[in-house]
Amino acid sequence: MSQPATTLAATKSRHARQGGLKIALVFGLAIVVALIAPHLFASGFGLSLLNRMAIAIVFALSFNMLLGQGGMLDFGHAVFFGLGGFATMHLLKWVDGGLPLPVALLPLAGALGGAFVAVPAGWISTRREGTAFAMITLGIAELAVALVVMIPQWFGGEEGVSGDRSGGMPLFGFDFGAASQIYYVLAFWALIAAALMWGVTRTPLGRLANAVRDNPLRVDFLGYDPARIRFLTFILSGFFAGIAGGMQALNDEILTVSNIGSQASGAVLLMTYIGGVGTFSGPIIGAVLITLLQMALGTLTDAWQLYSGLIFVAMVLWAPGGISGIIRSHAPILRGGLGGRLLAAYLALLPAALVTLAGIIGLAELAYRLQAVRGGGKPGHLFGLAVSPTTPWQWLIPLALFLFGAALLSRLAPGARAAWQEAAAFAAGRRGR
Amino acid sequence: MQEALFVLLNGLVYGLLLFMLSSGLTLIVGMMGVLNFAHASFYMLGAYFAYTISVGLGFWPALIAAPLLVGVLGVAVERYGLRAVHRHGKLAELLFTVGLAFIIGEIVPLIWGRSAVPYRVPALLDFPAFTLGGIQYQAYRLFMMAVSVAIFAGLYAALARTRLGLVIRAALTHPDMVAMLGHDVPRVFTLVFGAGCALAGLAGVIGGNAFTTTPGMAEALGAIVFAVVIMGGLGSIPGALIASLAIGLIQTVSITLDMPLGAMLGHIGLPLDPHGALGQITIAHAAPAVPYLMLVLVLALHPRGLMGARAD
Amino acid sequence: MKRLKSLALGTVAAGALMAAIAPARADEVVRIAYIDPMSGPFASTGRLGEQHFRFAIDRVNASHAAGNRTFELVVMDNEVSAEKSLTLFRKAVDDGIHYITQGNGSSVAFALSDATAKNNRRDPEHAVLYLNYAAVDPALTNEKCNWWHFRFDADSDMKMKALASYIVASPNIHKVYVFNQDYSFGQSVERAAVAMIGNKRPDLQIVGTERVPLGKVTDFTPYIAKMRAAGADAVVTGAWGTDLTLLVKAAADTGFPATFFTYYLGARETVQAVGMAGKGDAQISEWHENVDAPAIDRMAAEFKAKYNENFYYWRVVDMIDTLAAAMKQADSADPLKVGRVLSGMKFQTPLGPEEIRADNHQLLQPMYVSILAPDMPHMFPGVPLGFKTIKRFDAEETRLPTTCAMKAPG
Incomplete structure (x- = not known):
């Protein structure tokens, strides 16, 4: 990435300076919300919902890195989420066994695990685009699930792999056993990961991914290999999905095959799409809303699955930009x-x-x-x-x-x-x- | 010798079955470029419609009426749903079918209950036709194979030899030109989608009683039909047939191989600990994963699938 | 900048929505959280369980079997997802619920057992007792056992012990094929079958083992062909649902005469889907409709009249009755005190004496091997077949050694 990339970056940096204050403001606000939230919902259920939201936000953002930014529909995104989680869980078990590492750092292992798996998967799939890409990921997902089930020695089969997050080295006097303590760990990682992913959209790679999404041929003419850009984006996305998986491992302290399966992959697609693929904030909105919907609507009515299906179809029909799309199309009017x-x-x-x-x-x-x-x-x-x-x-x-x-x-x-x-x-x- | 013949026959039976299950999807994906995730739901609807009709009128009227009903439903879905999302792009189309599958999956148990319905094979075909290697082959199986072959012949002839087929294929690549020649392109697509759904319904009529008719049958059909269609190559009916037969044969053969992976790879010089977690898996054990391995390999090596006309 | 604005808006919207979460409440009745699938593909199983729990609880409340306490069922839909179950578990704890029950899915059972143990250690005031009525992975009462988990269904090894002793005692069975779904339950059935049937008689051998992925196989004919090629005259399988249905149907269609020894043939749905093809095939269960026990017959009739559905889970009634008795004896609804009574409890049921083992909290109950036969007093709706006992085992006969090393709290 030599000449054109630097010019691109240079023109963008002007925008970046202008927006720097605003970005800082938004992340500052996000930190404040993250700090206040657990005091508003101090019950175990409330905290557990917040924890799930934090995980879902990172997972959905990593998914949208592919779909929204790169135009790649990944039907097996939970593979990186789940395998990142398993990596974290195995490390957690070693930590329980005496490995001197603070538990709070373990999602990094998930990130590495996710990226590690994304390399071969991406190497095969990102050489194609569009439908073919989506179908290869479907095949990879089915293969991964089949493999994980076949090797209970590593993945624990149905019973999964479990660990104890309070068994490790305490950090500043916290052992992270209580839900309120693990919340801050998850919130920390969610903020860091979201900030990093926001950063990625500003890098030349992020810009090029957009270009590859819109017109791969032109990117090719500019001297970049679209497949290579897709590949790099794919690995990064796997990296962040792995962080989410690692957060999940710490939150649930147990991970099973279902965490890598098609349902988990479908859920992240649903979240991202309903929130809106066109904006950075879309997946965040979707993750928060769907997590709430899943837990709250289910206690209200038996028909909740039908309602979610109807809502989903209605969104596809009449609001393909998702919720953030609706907000975005009305913002200039309001202004x-x-x-x-x-x-x-x-x-x-x-x-x-x-x-x-x-x-x-x-x-x-x-x-x-x-x-x-x-x-x-x-x-x-x-x-x-x-x-x-x-x-x-x-x-x-x-x-x-x-x-x-x-x-x-x-x-x-x-x-x-x-x-x-x-x-x-x-x-x-x-x-x- | 008899052993080989036997495996071949089983593979053929399974392959033709796969073709029947995926023929409607081949048509829709191939001709419209819509990855119809509701295909399995239309398959399920075909089975349930056939059950309800067969309770009153018997199997044979159901064989005709149920696919037609599903086809009409498909036409309505295309006309009032899919066509509206078409302008939002391929992803929206795909997600629309995902949502549709979800809704059908919720409504079916509301109407027919959550347990299996007793949809049975017609008495006329419920007898063993012949025996090979101690295994009986039911007449209904032969009927299924015949239907599958008929679907192939019918589709192939309709697309390759008729004027309508010519228009459909032309509309796929040059919609504007075809429209300018005075053909109603959206209507052609509606027709194709309806026909694809009717084929899914037909597969449901025939598969529903051979297997089971439950609200879970759509989910059970799963990704395998996509593997067939994509591997065969988008838009190619012969490709789908070849992919079905290849999957059928390879999977049936691998079921008979009890050799552990470690030992087998050892034979061809690849080191894999025969006592490790991976080395102990037998090929038979891994057989159901074989279609997906084939899918990934075929697509990685040959992006258009076996006989695909298009790469996207 | 539009993005930033919508990001900010999204955050605010999220905050507003969180206000929807309801606070905890407390009550005097003893609430039992029933965490099982109420929607999705396994909803029918969850609903059937719910009806049995309602039935059992109504009985206990009407007869004041728990003293001056009444039970109340709190239904929670987990869609057989371990993840969702854990969140629901938190909700149950928040709501002041001290008893949870679950049965579908070993992965959910492991997650809940694990969560119960951790919760009770970290927060003893909100301790929870976990009553397992159907998750049968042996590990739950062996290497992964936990003092707060009580299982009222025989684990898959105990069931295999009964099946195996019948098979070993049957001189007509010589070649056994072991066929299972490929997940932890299927794997443990296979291990147990190989250990308990192989080499028990000189003319009895295991001629093959096979595992297939859950719900992925459409056509079982090649597998039947393999069993026939191996000369099997009996097939032992822990498969359930559609996989079992398709397997048995494929065997009947291809004229494969071997007897299927199953864990889960007895569900009405499965018998109806299999139809006459199931004739002569066997199941292992703690009760079936044709067991001679008038007290339970009356219950079954009452259940059928109330819910228009066949009575299936005798063990749910057994479990709720036992819980009520333990509460009465402890004169408390405190899970720790009730747990201490339950641990090692011995009691009489219409089927004979039963015992909850103190060393791993597994219920020992009589087991029945039965086959689908025509002309039985109770038959399935639409299928003229009913289960006929071919062998009964006393509770004590199902006892197996355990590796459980749990510690009682306090």
Whole structure:
């Protein structure tokens, strides 16, 4: 990376200086939030959620390094997460056995483990792009899971590998056994990893990865090998996924085959996409939201998996930029002082949207409760009303709500869309002048 | 000799089965470039529709009606879902099918319950057709093989020999040109997607009773169909057939090999501790992982797959 | 800069959302957290378990078997994920729950046992007792045992001991093939089968062992062909669910006459999916519908009337009854005191005397080897087959040596 890279970096450094203060501000804020959060949610469950969020944030950011930055869809990202975790866990067991290392440093072992595995996997997969790349990663993921199951001597099979995080050398008097103590370790690593990954997006490699995503041919003409750039990005991504795996190992103190499987890979894709692949903050938002959703929605309703599926499809259909995409597309409008007008257009949609939503929820809840009643359970209440899924007319109400709401929505939506487009165009025009 | 014939036959049976399961996906991935993760869900729907129809009308009406129903559903999905996400790019299309698979997977148990439904092989075909090496082969197996061959012949003929096939293949590479010639390209795609889903449904009708019809059957089908389609090469029906047969044969052969990996690699001069964790794994033991190893190798060496027309 | 703004916005949004987490609460009833799959592919198993727990708890509450305490079931959906189970475990501890129960998935069981031990050591005030009703990996009561874990299902080695002694005593069985799913449970079944059946009789041998990945094989015909080539007349398998169904069906389709000795043929779902192909195949269980025990028959009828589902987990009723009795005897719901009573407890059940071993907290209970036969008093809906006992083992006969070296707390 000689001439062009330095010029590229030079032009960027001007931007970097301008933004330096703002970056410092955001990370300062993040540190404050990280320090305050455990005091707001001091219960074991709250802490456990925070810990999971910290892990998910690092994992999703590392995934988006491939998908958002490099345009590479990795179907087996949990392989690096999981194997990084196993590396950490084995080291943790040695630490339990007397190896003089502070437990808090162990996620580094995960990072090295993740990167180590990413080298051969990336060597094979990154020579291709697009669909072929995605499919090779699918094959690698299946292979990795098969191998891990076949070698219980190393990976412990179903029972997994477990260790004790409080068995190591205490650091400043902390042994990290308590959930509140491990929280600070995880928060520390999450902040460091997020800062580093933010840094990577500013390096020539990060910029080149974007270029390879958008137009590999042109990058090739510029004298860079796109496959090589993909390869380097892949290894870095594996490195950070490994950190997340190491954090997971410290948090759960047990790691099993399921940590490298397709479900874990699917979950990180879901988080990243719902948060938004187009921005750095997207995966963070997604990780926090999905972690909450998984734990909170499940205690509220049996139908939560259906709801998450519907939310996911709705996002793909109508908000492909994810939540951060929605925020980003509205930010200039709000800044331009056009929020009021847009709000009116959106508010006009609200009743119809609520009616549709009530219809969908009603239908879904009736269906799930019908199942519950057949199994001898109780139907319970919905919106404060007693539910009887075996009574046919009770199905007609949500059905009518849904049909009416949907019809209304489809009639009103073009208006709201036009209002948004107008506002966006106006905001852009004003900024242009 | 009989041993070899026997393994060959089993491999052929399994290979044709794989082709049947993946033919619909081959069509959709090959002709539209959409990695349809809901393929297995349409397969499952085919089995459940067939079960419900066969309870009232019997197996043979179900064989016709269930795939058609699934096809109609596919058309609706393409027209009102996939077409809308198309402009957001390939990733959005793929994720749409992932979400769809998830939703179908939740709705099916709501309608048919969470346990297996008693969808049985029709009595007409429920008898051993012949015996080889002490193993009986059910007539239904032969029926499955025949259907698989028929699907191949039908697809191949339709794509290579008919005018419609010509338009479809042209629409894939030069959509604008085809549109300018007066063909409705989006409609062609809708048709292709519907046909692919109908084929998945057909596989479900036939596979559902040969195996089991449960809400988990979509997940059980898993990544193997993708391995077939990708290995065969995007857009190539013969490629998918060859990949299916290759996977079928190699996997069946490896099941019969009880030699540990360590010893085998030792024979060809590769050092691997025969008593270590890796060395003790037998080839038979690793057989189910073989398709994925083949997939990775084929793609690494030959990115277009065995007979693919496109690399992306 | 837009990115920074949305990053900041995201952080704020995250903070606001966290406020949704509910605080802990305390109650006087004894709550039992049931951590098993309620959604996803294994939901049907979890639901079936839930119905049995509700049934067992209603019985105990109606008869005041636990003295002046009533039980309440708190259902927690873990989707058979060890990770999610650990978070739910934390939630249960927060909510002041001292009893958890789980059965599906050895990986979840190991994670929960591990978490219980660590939690109780680090935070004895919130100690938790873990009642395992179905996770049967032997390690849970051997090298990875833990004083706070009590298992009310025979582990896979004990079940194999019963199966093996039947097979060794059957003069018609000469060649045994061992076939399993490739994960820790399948591996331990294979180890136990080889150790307990091989070389026990001069004319009895293991002719092959095989493991396949869980839920990955579509066509089992090549495996059946291999068993036939090996001349097997009996197949021992710990496989369950779809894998077992497909295996037994493939054997019937190909006319392979060997008897399958299974752990999990007895689930209604599996029998219905296998259909008549399962005739003559055997299972090992602690109870089945045709065991002669009128008290449990009445329970089964009551259960069926209430939930329109076959009674399956006798051991869940056994476990809840035993817990209630131990609480009454300890006159406390404190998990440490109750645990001390449970450890080494001996009691009578409609099936005979039972004992919770003090050295590893494994329940010893009578076991039955039974085969699917026609014309039985109780048969499966849609399949004219029912289980018929071919051999019964007393609780004491299932005892195995243990490597457990657990220490009682306090």
